[in-house]
Amino acid sequence: MKAEYLVKVILPPFIIFAVLVALTIAKVISGWLMYGLWIIGFVVANIIVTKITAKWSYQRRRELRMKEEKKNAENKDR
DSSP states (O other), rough: OOOOHHHHHHHHHHHHHHHHHHHHHHTOOHHHHHHHHHHHHHHHHHHHHHHHHHHHHHHHHHHHHHHHHHHHHHHHOO
């Protein structure tokens, strides 16, 4: 996996959890609100990572499919 994709996968969850940790340590959020925000943070981070990796996987498969079709077209021409 390229560094560009790693940054896209790692950075959003890191930012989300850094904010949650800072708010928790500063006692801005506590109790049920803290639990709720942490759960929402996990869900949002998971959705972001899944969306990025699915998009990357789709592009990779499309490139492989196009290479295969090009290869098949060249074999037919012979």
